[in-house]
Amino acid sequence: MTPVTLALVATFAPAVAALLLLIVFPLRHKGAPAAWICLLGSVVSLGAALKLLVDRLGGAGDTRVTAPWIMENGRAMAEMGVLIDGVSLPMLVIVGVVALCVQLFSVAYMHDEAPRAFGRYFTLHALFLFSMNVVVISPNLLQLFAGWELVGLTSYLLIGFYFAKPSAAKAAVKAFWMTKLADMGFLFGLLVLYVFTGGFEWTSQPTTLVATWVTALLFVAVIGKSAQFPLHIWLPDAMEGPTPVSALLHAATMVAAGVFLVVRADPLFALAPGTREVMLWIGSVTALFAACLALVQSDIKKVLAYSTASQLGYMVAALGAGNAFAGFFHLGTHAFFKALLFLAAGSVIHAVHSNSLEDMGGLRKKLPLTTVAFGIGALSLAGFPGFAGFFSKDLVLTSLEGKGNWIPWTMLMGSAFLTAFYMGRVLIKAFGGELSEKSAHAHEGGPAMTGPLVILAIPALASGFLGGWIGTQMHHAHELHFLALTPVVASSMSLIGLTAAWFVFRNGGKAPFAGTLERLDAFSLVDKTWAAGYQVGLLGISGIAGWIDRYLVDGLMNFGAWSTLEGGESARRLQTGRVRDYALMVVAGVVVLALIGVLR
Amino acid sequence: MSSQIGFGLVAAIILVSALFVVRSKNLIHAVLWLAVTLIGTAALYAQLNAPFLAGVQVLTYVGGVVTLMVFGVMVTRRHGGAEAPAESDSDEKGFIFATALFVVLALAIWKSPVPLPVQAPIATTNQLAHALLDDYLIAFEALSLLLLAAIVGAVVLARRRDPDPVSGEEAGAAAPTRSTTEVVP
Amino acid sequence: MTLTGCITLAAALLCIGIYGLVTRKQAVAMLLSVELMANSANILFAAFAHFRGGASAQVFVLFALAITVAEVAVGLALVMLIYRRHGDTTLDLASEAKQ
Numbered sequence: 001m002t003p004v005t006l007a008l009v010a011t012f013a014p015a016v017a018a019l020l021l022l023i024v025f026p027l028r029h030k031g032a033p034a035a036w037i038c039l040l041g042s043v044v045s046l047g048a049a050l051k052l053l054v055d056r057l058g059g060a061g062d063t064r065v066t067a068p069w070i071m072e073n074g075r076a077m078a079e080m081g082v083l084i085d086g087v088s089l090p091m092l093v094i095v096g097v098v099a100l101c102v103q104l105f106s107v108a109y110m111h112d113e114a115p116r117a118f119g120r121y122f123t124l125h126a127l128f129l130f131s132m133n134v135v136v137i138s139p140n141l142l143q144l145f146a147g148w149e150l151v152g153l154t155s156y157l158l159i160g161f162y163f164a165k166p167s168a169a170k171a172a173v174k175a176f177w178m179t180k181l182a183d184m185g186f187l188f189g190l191l192v193l194y195v196f197t198g199g200f201e202w203t204s205q206p207t208t209l210v211a212t213w214v215t216a217l218l219f220v221a222v223i224g225k226s227a228q229f230p231l232h233i234w235l236p237d238a239m240e241g242p243t244p245v246s247a248l249l250h251a252a253t254m255v256a257a258g259v260f261l262v263v264r265a266d267p268l269f270a271l272a273p274g275t276r277e278v279m280l281w282i283g284s285v286t287a288l289f290a291a292c293l294a295l296v297q298s299d300i301k302k303v304l305a306y307s308t309a310s311q312l313g314y315m316v317a318a319l320g321a322g323n324a325f326a327g328f329f330h331l332g333t334h335a336f337f338k339a340l341l342f343l344a345a346g347s348v349i350h351a352v353h354s355n356s357l358e359d360m361g362g363l364r365k366k367l368p369l370t371t372v373a374f375g376i377g378a379l380s381l382a383g384f385p386g387f388a389g390f391f392s393k394d395l396v397l398t399s400l401e402g403k404g405n406w407i408p409w410t411m412l413m414g415s416a417f418l419t420a421f422y423m424g425r426v427l428i429k430a431f432g433g434e435l436s437e438k439s440a441h442a443h444e445g446g447p448a449m450t451g452p453l454v455i456l457a458i459p460a461l462a463s464g465f466l467g468g469w470i471g472t473q474m475h476h477a478h479e480l481h482f483l484a485l486t487p488v489v490a491s492s493m494s495l496i497g498l499t500a501a502w503f504v505f506r507n508g509g510k511a512p513f514a515g516t517l518e519r520l521d522a523f524s525l526v527d528k529t530w531a532a533g534y535q536v537g538l539l540g541i542s543g544i545a546g547w548i549d550r551y552l553v554d555g556l557m558n559f560g561a562w563s564t565l566e567g568g569e570s571a572r573r574l575q576t577g578r579v580r581d582y583a584l585m586v587v588a589g590v591v592v593l594a595l596i597g598v599l600r
Numbered sequence: 601m602s603s604q605i606g607f608g609l610v611a612a613i614i615l616v617s618a619l620f621v622v623r624s625k626n627l628i629h630a631v632l633w634l635a636v637t638l639i640g641t642a643a644l645y646a647q648l649n650a651p652f653l654a655g656v657q658v659l660t661y662v663g664g665v666v667t668l669m670v671f672g673v674m675v676t677r678r679h680g681g682a683e684a685p686a687e688s689d690s691d692e693k694g695f696i697f698a699t700a701l702f703v704v705l706a707l708a709i710w711k712s713p714v715p716l717p718v719q720a721p722i723a724t725t726n727q728l729a730h731a732l733l734d735d736y737l738i739a740f741e742a743l744s745l746l747l748l749a750a751i752v753g754a755v756v757l758a759r760r761r762d763p764d765p766v767s768g769e770e771a772g773a774a775a776p777t778r779s780t781t782e783v784v785p
Numbered sequence: 786m787t788l789t790g791c792i793t794l795a796a797a798l799l800c801i802g803i804y805g806l807v808t809r810k811q812a813v814a815m816l817l818s819v820e821l822m823a824n825s826a827n828i829l830f831a832a833f834a835h836f837r838g839g840a841s842a843q844v845f846v847l848f849a850l851a852i853t854v855a856e857v858a859v860g861l862a863l864v865m866l867i868y869r870r871h872g873d874t875t876l877d878l879a880s881e882a883k884q
Binding site: 603604614622630634637638641644647648649653661664668669671672673675691694695701702705706709714715717718721723727728731732736750753758 | 786787789790791792793794797798803804805806807808809812814817820824827832834838839844847851853854856861863864865866868
């Protein structure tokens with residue numbers, strides 16, 4: 001099979017599965033068959049992606065095939081097609097692996113659901129995988145936008161999976177309109193790009209001004225999609241979805257789409273130093289701010305959610321520093337270890353039936369495998385030397401050296417410490433210490449649950465060593481000097497953070513300032529205030545827009561209707577039905593006509 | 601010169617009586633004033649060298665139409681009721697429009713070039729008869745048909761018995777109620 | 786006596802007729818006004834017959850007379866009908882044209 005066929009198979013196998021489930025609804029309503037069909041689609045998709053990877057290792061080059069799309073005056077306005085290169089191929093594999101693991105995990109995690117809901121869940125999963133792959137293989141920004149919107153829609157449906165629950169429905173709507181608001185930036189960016197370059201290629205070479213506009217507008221979409229400050233507030237709410245959904249959406253795919261877009265459009269961003277500067281700062285602020293927030297959460301999923309925002313901040317900062325490879329590499333490793341963390345957390349929640357860290361404790365005795373998996377993920381996230389996160393995070397930090405008077409570097413070092421600290425906290429509180437009441441009856445899920453954990457633990461542990469290969473695929477000289485300033489400081493931060501967590505929380509949080517720390521809701525307060533202000537502002541704007549619509553636009557319409565009615569009413573009054581009045585009108589007409597005749 | 605005076609006199613009679621026709625509160629008076637107008641017109645015809653027309657005018661109009669009108673007024677007069685006011689709310693409007701029309705027409709007449717009088721021989725009744733029954737025979741016959749239709753129509757309309765709006769019974773039930781269209785053989 | 790004079794007379798008579806038609810409420814009175822207007826047309830015919838010659842114009846006056854008579858006959862029949870229907874000949878009552 002040609003690379004194009006393989007890529008199309010990888011993309012459309014889930015689509016076929018989703019279509020089958022949508023049309024042949026008895027399969028969907030039955031539940032279990034839907035899961036198998038969805039898994040089959042994912043396996044085929046991943047298989048095709050792996051075959052591409054093998055070919056690539058065998059020396060195959062980039063492939064780019066496009067077909068004209070949207071014909072206008074005999075000329076194609078845009079193209080659609082397939083692009084397989086050093087960025088899309090690793091991404092395709094990452095997405096495939098994570099999605100398959102998540103789906104496998106879901107089979108066990110969701111087994112309590114009603115068959116119909118179960119079937120709907122897997123239909124949506126298949127649809128989501130298709131959408132994400134459309135994004136990944138896009139050869140230009142327009143197709144990427146199409147996939148981007150599909151991803152937005154399916155993630156909305158997945159977050160709102162428990163739509164009967166008001167909070168879940170609200171969270172889904174929030175995520176939807178937040179990202180949709182930001183997507184306006186994408187759309188306008190595309191328009192600007194098309195107007196000035198006549199195409200949707202990221203390889204086009206517009207002037208610096210145009211490039212700055214385009215990239216700034218695209219970055220607005222990235223802020224929304226990748227939950228960067230100040231549009232990050234939808235991400236924690238999105239935890240209302242089932243935990244595997246969180247693993248899928250907030251690890252490898254949906255939120256990563258924003259970073260992926262920047263990596264893709266890197267040639268354009270390279271022309272816009274101003275936009276990169278902004279990205280650098282926003283990424284750093286997000287990383288630090290979200291890490292602070294993660295520190296004070298008592299819900300295990302929210303800790304992970306904020307840590308996702310924080311890690312995305314790292315990626316964005318790296319991209320802002322001009323090192324697309326570092327951002328992409330961190331995206332890859334993060335995808336694995338964050339998916340692993342979420343699935344492990346799902347396993348814990350499944351066992352304990354609670355999201356709260358307070359209800360957990362001593363789980364290492366009951367859930368040894370989950371403990372190991374979570375530990376690997378946490379250490380990787382904390383950047384413990386040798387784990388996947390260590391390499392990518394060091395690369396990100398190295399690329400920041402000297403940028404912005406070292407301030408972003410310092411902020412990210414601070415968040416590296418905080419990351420280690422809050423992951424240590426979760427590890428100790430959930431798995432260390434004595435068995436809590438609720439943990440007493442916990443037990444591991446079946447192989448469908450532990451299997452994905454094992455599979456994901458491998459890349460979470462080892463994918464850091466693939467950095468060199470990905471670097472060469474992206475034509476980036478990747479060299480990591482482990483005895484340079486940044487790796488040493490970063491490793492120290494990681495170790496200090498973990499050690500500090502150990503000292504603070506080791507005796508069930510009996511250390512003098514542990515409780516104080518946990519009650520330190522200041523950051524949450526900031527976040528809540530911000531969210532409230534944001535809401536007020538948005539409601540205000542909506543109010544004004546609504547007023548304009550109601551009174552100006554509708555008013556115009558209503559005036560038209562009213563004048564017609566009034567005109568009809570007055571015309572009706574002319575029709576008295578009295579012969580004399582008609583005669584009067586006839587005379588009036590005659591007078592006018594005669595006058596015209598005379599005066600001419 | 602005498603013709604000028606005669607025309608002025610006749611015109612004055614016609615216009616003044618016409619004004620009385622439209623202003624009289626009593627309908628019978630109005631009809632009688634109409635008779636005066638029509639007689640004045642007949643006099644005008646005579647002045648215009650159309651004696652036959654003048655005769656016909658007196659015979660049909662004054663003799664026929666005015667009589668018919670008097671009958672109409674008598675038949676439809678309210679029983680014991682006072683005469684309904686002839687004026688109405690559209691009095692001023694009617695005056696304005698009528699005056700405006702007259703002004704416009706006068707303007708038109710004043711602006712139009714007056715064709716030169718042609719010294720034609722006076723059309724005798726003999727010529728008139730020839731014109732009527734030779735040149736315009738078809739129109740004449742059509743007119744006779746029209747008159748017949750009008751008479752039949754008038755009879756049908758006048759004889760139709762509409763249900764009484766109050767009682768719902770047919771008005772004048774004592775008379776044999778048979779429409780002309782329902783002739784029983 | 787001039788053509789212009791005759792035409793002006795006819796115009797004046799027409800306008801008086803229109804005034805009556807518009808202001809009168811009684812159906813019979815309106816018929817009278819219509820008679821005035823018809824008469825003004827006849828005067829025009831007769832005047833042009835006199836000043837321009839020819840018998841045709843006079844023939845048309847005869848035709849017009851006949852038509853007027855027919856109109857009066859039908860009109861009066863309608864007035865009778867309206868009277869029977871409404872107990873009055875005020876045409877304002879007969880405003881079925883409105884519905």
